[in-house]
Amino acid sequence: MDSNIVLYRKYRPKNFNEVIGQSHIVQTLQNSLKTNSISHAYLFCGPRGSGKTTFARILAKAVNCQDLKSGEPCNKCDSCQEIMASKSLDLMEIDAASHTGVDDVRALTDGLRFAPVKSKYKVFIIDECHQLSKSAANALLKTLEEPPDHAIFILATTEAHKMIPTIISRCQRFDFRRLHAKELIKKLEIILKKEGIKYEETILSLIALNARGSFRDAESLLDKCISFTSKDKFISLKEVKELLGIVEVGQISEFINLIVRQNAKDAVIKLNLLVEEGIDLQEFSKTLIFYLRQCLLLKINKDLVNSEESGFSDDEIKKMEEQISSLREGELQKILELFIEAENKLKYTTIPQLPLELAIIDITHKES
Ligand SMILES: Nc1ncnc2c1ncn2[C@@H]1O[C@H](COP(=O)(O)OP(=O)(O)OP(=O)(O)O)[C@@H](O)[C@H]1O
Ligand SMILES: [Mg+2]
Ligand SMILES: [Zn+2]
Known part of the structure; x- marks a missing residue:
């Protein structure tokens, strides 16, 4: 049934304990969740496919979870379920790459004046936020200067140096690092096992090498391999090389x-x-x-x-x-x-x- 879902969505971690690497970030976030010392603005910086969006969604679930346990969202309560089904009225995600204008930020921050519909917090995830236009960034800054108690902003970017410093200084900043080959391989092994696919061991390091530190790239390379080998459920080194034009x-x-x-x-x-x-x-x-x-x-x-x-x-x-x-x-x-x-x-x-x-x-x- 979910065979058509691309791997990176199917295997996006739903909890902090499913996350691989970035342990410095997991620890700090979980501690603040446990002690209920939550910031109003977070900034997640780091390279492509390193987990920024993944973490933003887990955090959004956690702050509103009705049954939070040791800093982990339950994934069962109404709030968690709604967020996972992308139906929550209290979580807004905008991609600044396609919504760069001031109107987009205004529409978003206008929603701010109203208290959350069902939950404790209204969470705003702004992806690729370095791409906001100047006026949009200024509108955002104004909001960050005096955020209402019920609002949490999570800004994500691959290029923090392009953001205005006054926004950065209002956020609690987390730097996501490029993943090590070993960490990418661990995730590839988990996916292959769950998908019931056998493979030649050497394909793992080959894919990891070509993914150059990005979970997203590692998973989409594997995706291609799997779709090519759907019949015999076996991935050989030869196939990976031929099919992906991959470099050894x-x-x-x-x-x-x-x-x-x-x-x-x-x-x-x-x-x-x-x-x-x-x-x-x-x-x-x-x-x-x-x-x-x-x-x-x-x-x-x-x-x-x-x-x-x-x-x-x-x-x-x-x-x-x-x-x-x-x-x-x-x-x-x-x-x-x-x-x-x-x-x-x-x-x-x-x-x-x-x-x-x-x-x-x-x-x-x-x-x-
Ligand atoms: N720390 C992690 N542990 C396990 N899987 C991860 C981790 N980080 C990312 N992934 C996998 O990689 C995919 C892409 O991650 P995500 O969308 O969070 O990256 P991102 O940092 O937001 O990248 P981009 O800048 O391209 O938006 C996820 O769907 C997930 O499957
Ligand atoms: Mg992202
Ligand atoms: Zn929950």
Whole structure:
């Protein structure tokens, strides 16, 4: 029956105890719920797919739950049920990305004057709140200066630096961090088990690598795998690679080897071979940059890289180290910068591999 629901919605945690990672945030929020010391404004900052919306909804349930136990919403009372069915009149969610105007904020804050319909609090979740227009942000600020007792604001953003500081200073701020590979894998395992799907173990780290710290991306990659393999309920490594145009560490590593050896010709050939095999160049460059960043961290200090966080195995990390042993920190930095530049240009060229080819030439020439 729910086979059509995308994984990230189906497996969105409904409670704090279903959440993986972000334990510093869970603890602080639960403590304040237990001691009933709730703020009127929260700011959730952090990268894509790190749990901001998830936490906002759990918190919204918790503050109005009629049977709150050790800081967890019950998910059974009227209030929890209504929120889960998106029918609650006391929870308003707006996506500032599509409702940027002052009227939208006004409509929202107008609702503020009225006490909650059934619950203790009226909760306003404003997603992507850095996208509010200037006048809308000012209207919001006014409200935050004197919020009525029954109002709670939860602002979520991927780009806190774009928000006006006076709003930020009125909120209790929580910084969500990018997830470690180990945490992403834990969630993937839970989903695969619940869906009754068998798989080759290596697909987990491959998906985690390509999700680069986002639960949302990890889940949507897995979603694609599952829909491709719906018949035999088995996901093989080969399928994941073929179907998703996903990038493997081995491919990146070989490519870097050629770059380090300043072999422009073979690097360009390798790149074009990958393109012919149907690799997604956007994905390739993202993973390439992710890999090079780990290399740079390794160069700065070995302790900065470990397999649990990065998702690279100890062997892969060792290989990386050997690979970059002949490079100086500054050279590595330059390579990274050139590939970042190339990534930014990818969208705008008609020959998709061209920016990367130019970067290869730039790098191999500079080095000589
Ligand atoms: N801490 C977590 N533990 C387990 N699953 C999580 C966690 N955080 C996120 N997820 C999963 O990832 C999905 C996306 O998370 P969520 O919508 O909360 O991210 P977000 O930070 O709001 O991202 P965006 O900036 O893209 O809106 C959720 O539906 C859930 O399945
Ligand atoms: Mg969100
Ligand atoms: Zn409840």
